[in-house]
């Protein structure tokens with residue numbers, strides 16, 4: 058988004074023709090428009106929510122009949138033992154921990170006069186029985202699959218972040234089977250997991266030479282920003298696109314590579330140079346325009362000791378004057394830290410008149426209420442704050458519901474969406490109805506020998522003899538509901554379309570060019586801009602249709618966190634219907650800013666006419682011609698002041714007489730495009746939330762990437778917190794490294810020692826990123842004690858080792874070990 062806006066602001070002629078997009082968003086379009094080659098039967102939708110992914114893991118584990126007890130043993134053994142542990146050691150531990158079980162195994166082994174191997178089998182079987190037994194006991198209280206699902210989910214995230222595919226684990230029992238099942242469920246439901254998008258696009262490019270040729274021809278120049286965060290599949294896509302032409306420029310900073318956990322590699326630039334061999338074309342951008350010299354020097358000092366940065370560089374500060382040194386405050390504990398920061402913020406705001414939005418407090422991680430004390434302190438001083446990405450947009454319950462609803466409107470055969478919406482809003486479709494659908498589905502699948510969706514099973518359920526009428530009625534009611542919603546959205550879209558009278562075919566209204574247009578631009582057929590009123594296309598109407606439903610009201614009624622006033626306005630909103638209210642009215646009525654945001658994004662999406670040409674399937678190739686762009690600069694904003702959406706809202710027209718012309722997407726294609734669009738660009742969904750009150754930002758370093766503030770507080774510079782301990786950061790399981798042959802073979806994993814060094818360096822780079830967000834002032838804090846919740850007492854904690862490098866700086870640049878007590882008075 059940031060780059061997109063900057064590019065637009067350039068106002069250069071032809072800038073509208075640029076495709077400015079995230080990797081995922083672009084790759085998704087490639088996948089969606091060529092989905093048949095990937096064995097999807099319909100255009101796939103993205104499964105963006107982690108909750109949905111977790112549910113799918115659960116389903117995959119159940120249907121792959123994963124031996125849960127075996128997984129328990131494996132994970133128990135991996136916490137207790139290492140690869141080098143001998144059987145003697147294992148036996149001794151089992152004897153110690155489970156004496157009865159051990160005796161039983163040994164007795165079995167002895168009575169059968171078994172050898173070593175068999176005895177180990179006995180031991181394994183005894184352990185298996187033991188874990189199965191405890192699972193059965195657990196069943197009474199908790200979900201027996203919970204631990205395994207959690208572990209499988211974590212494992213899957215890791216291997217997918219390294220772009221590993223199910224085929225690579227096909228030979229493995231356990232997780233390998235569940236992985237295959239997981240992918241199978243996605244395929245039959247026409248869904249793609251967020252992590253699969255790039256792999257699938259790469260696969261298409263590798264297997265379809267026509268597609269690759271078309272892409273290479275169309276996208277002749279590539280510029281990749283933040284290249285240090287690219288993962289190996291992204292690198293391969295770039296490589297495939299530009300192998301011959303080599304017209305690719307990559308920009309970034311290897312010292313700011315902070316997405317190792319997602320498979321990024323700070324050696325990306327080195328690999329790039331090796332691929333293209335243009336060492337002479339490397340340009341070092343060393344001047345730092347953002348920060349005052351003390352900040353630049355502290356940020357550099359923090360990196361001392363890292364070896365992985367490929368290009369040695371010395372940052373040259375450009376801004377001088379008004380140089381406050383970077384300051385480190387030693388605080389007693391997190392409570393004192395919160396008091397100290399709140400007091401400093403209040404002082405800067407009230408005495409120095411520094412606007413609150415110019416300050417940020419950055420944590421290494423924000424889980425488990427780490428900023429709670431700070432929030433309380435700020436609140437008690439009347440200081441407004443905003444949390445950044447505390448909880449991702451796509452994870453919001455109502456947003457995920459609405460995305461399911463949208464998905465169902467274009468693909469009723471998606472079981473995930475179908476069952477999610479069965480009771481959203483509450484329709485009281487109970488277990489009986491679910492059972493009927495599942496039984497019917499299994500029976501039909503057996504009879505026909507193919508996959509049957511829940512929707513398909515529901516359609517004939519009314520004719521089932523053995524099912525009670527009440528249940529049949531419920532199922533039929535649900536089908537009617539879905540049909541009615543879909544029809545309502547389509548009808549409203551048709552009305553809106555008639556209102557707008559095919560505006561894209563009308564002659565252009567004169568636009569003011571920023572600079573003189575080049576010849577090709579002048580020759581391009583102009584398309585006028587006539588935005589849809591209130592976003593009356595299919596997407597916004599589908600959302601509105603989904604919401605204008607008195608049953609949702611009940612859902613909110615059950616939300617105990619809402620006070621009565623809020624409930625009152627919401628009820629009015631639902632019963633009045635949503636389609637024609639303005640955003641402000643919506644905001645006032647909803648209370649749920651995220652759902653409003655989704656609706657607003659749909660409106661922007663449909664109004665946006667900064668149609669830049671997009672070529673993602675051979676079918677849409679328009680030989681030799683330049684894209685048809687509208688005559689108006691796409692740098693403009695939409696009516697409500699929000700930036701217009703660069704959405705590639707185009708589709709091929711059907712008949713040969715229309716060939717080459719492009720019209721805005723409508724109907725189901727628009728819904729698909731919109732869903733992919735919001736799922737693949739979380740910044741889009743996050744920026745411009747309805748909370749516009751100026752406030753201090755509280756966020757994580759990851760969320761601050763690319764941004765800047767006047768004053769930055771970088772808090773808890775302690776060993777184990779910032780930098781984080783290796784176990785907490787990246788887990789202990791070694792994940793094999795990727796290689797160009799990733800789809801065929803697994804190269805050896807890095808050693809534990811190598812991994813520890815690389816994890817540590819990643820942490821230091823994170824600290825560097827945090828520091829370089831400060832334009833004028835950087836304040837660090839370091840705790841002396843942390844509270845140990847297990848022991849219920851405070852314990853001393855080590856300061857971060859990187860602080861030593863800062864202490865070696867000149868006092869005009871860095872003042873360390875300031876007493877927080879002085880600052881608190």
Ligand SMILES: Nc1ncnc2c1ncn2[C@@H]1O[C@H](COP(=O)(O)OP(=O)(O)OP(=O)(O)O)[C@@H](O)[C@H]1O
Pocket residue numbers: 310345346347762763764765829
């Ligand atoms: N030539 C320039 N003259 C003055 N200021 C500049 C210049 N170029 C960039 N800046 C300012 O420097 C700051 C950083 O610029 P920019 O965000 O482009 O850098 P970056 O390398 O992308 O940063 P990072 O990747 O660390 O977030 C911004 O405030 C920008 O306005």
